Amino acid sequence: MTDAPLRPAGVPAGGSDDTSIPIRVRPEIAALPPYKQGKQADAGGFKLSSNENPFDPLPGVLEAVRAASALNRYPDATAARLCARIAERFDVDVRAVHVAAGSVSILAQLVLATSGPGDEVVFAWRSFEAYPWLAIVSGATPVRVPLTEDARHDLPAMAAAVTPRTRAILVCSPNNPTGPIVTQTEFDEFLTAVPRDVLIILDEAYAEFVTDPDAVDGMRVLGTKGHANVMALRTFSKAFGLAGLRIGYAIGHPRILDAARSTSIPLSVTAQAEEAALASLDAERALLERVHTIAERRDRVAAALRATGWRVPAAQGNFVWLPAGAETMDIAEAFDEGGLIVRPFAGDGLRITVGEEESVEKVLAIAASVVEDLPQAHPGRGLA
Incomplete structure (x- = not known):
């Protein structure tokens, strides 16, 4: 006896050619990848991929x-x-x-x-x-x-x-x-x-x-x-x-x-x-004091990244952007190996959340080590 097919013979896929879906699904939805959350950091690491506030609730x-x-x-x-x-x-x-x-x-x-x-x-x-x-x-x-x-x-x-x-x-x-x-x-x-x-x-x-x-x-x-x-x-x-x-x-x-x-x-x-x-x-006043701390940390991180050779755009959120281009996934792996979970966007760059103060030195060290390997004409390289 053979296994029954996922979709009965002759049943159309609603325009989608994905036969792994057992019902009619809109083809544009079938082709749309589900949202993928950044993975959690291991013990001792830092999750800098989701733009979360690093401070615990008041x-x-x-x-x-x-x-x-x-x-x-x-x-x-x-x-x-x-x-x-x-x-x-x-x-x-x-x-x-x-x-x-x-x-x-x-x-x-x-x-x-x-x-x-x-x-x-x-x-x-x-x-x-x-x-x-x-x-x-x-x-x-x-x-x-x-x-x-x-x-x-x-x-x-x-x-x-x-x-x-x-x-x-x-x-x-x-x-x-x-x-x-x-x-x-x-x-x-x-x-x-x-x-x-x-x-x-x-x-x-x-x-x-x-x-x-x-x-x-x-x-x-x-x-x-x-x-x-x-x-x-x-x-x-x-x-x-x-x-x-x-x-x-x-x-x-x-x-x-x-x-x-x-x-x-x-x-x-x-x-x-x-x-x-x-x-x-x-508690807005106390919370905005924390926001001020994060904004100051963000500016410090962005300036230090530029000093190491990265072309970092003006950062006004609670994150910084490294335009890593074709090297994005390789650089994300280097951060991962260093205990830092960042958010890569394949082919474009990496977003790094401004997290705990203890993560800053690691971020800068890894970023400095990988920028040296980028070609001189790489769009992620600044003038430093």
Whole structure:
């Protein structure tokens, strides 16, 4: 007796030629690789691959999470208390605030709400790795616009890429994984070049780490510019150190947020996450002192990497970028062997999270050793 086939003979694959899938799956989804999280560091090593905050949660935040112990009850689906707190903080109507399980969840909701088959979603590339698959999952076409030579958004080129099929544009500032910001002036000019019925999503997941006074500020755009087609996204995962609880928020036009809510998975924000976010806002001063420490460490690491010979773009998140090009995977292995887990993007470069102070010396030593082996004309080499 032979084993039964995974798919009965004659059953089409829904356009996909992957016969390992026993049901009809959209071909673009079958071809889409699942999200792959960076591996955990071994004992004594450092995980510098996920842009996590290296500091443990503050005691008050932990107490708030422990107090939210009614695990047998559903959470408040609207996260009403947190929405009210954010609305008060940014002086907006509470209807203009939406809370979800991380800002990437809101990205997915907004793309689903605006874009489908035949539509286009425009974004810079390389940027946040989720952007292409968010478009593909919605059925839309991802439109990648190359970064400039200094790893920044090319906003004029992105505006030029807009067509009658464009439904959403994703702008990441600071850009993950390369680090530079979009300036307020650049963004204001960009707004005048984009049709008012195209959604512009300003992804500011790392806003609290920014020290460049010229950086775009989504709250300023929404508060003083009055652009109804702009949506600002922020998160508690990075600066506030709540990555494990998955909670982020958006501020923008209430009716656009209603559309996003219609595509969301109900009850996805846990009571523990909401309590932790509220407690984090109560402890914001102490948390931002930690952010200041990370930003100073980031600047020190970036300057030292440049001194060793790396061409490091302007770093304004909690990470630095090494444009390693074709040598990316080999260099990532060298870091791995040294007990440092970094995030490689094959063919482009490596993103290294600014982590514990104890990791800095190792990062610099390994980076200095591998840059010496790069060809003189390599795009990752600076002038040092």
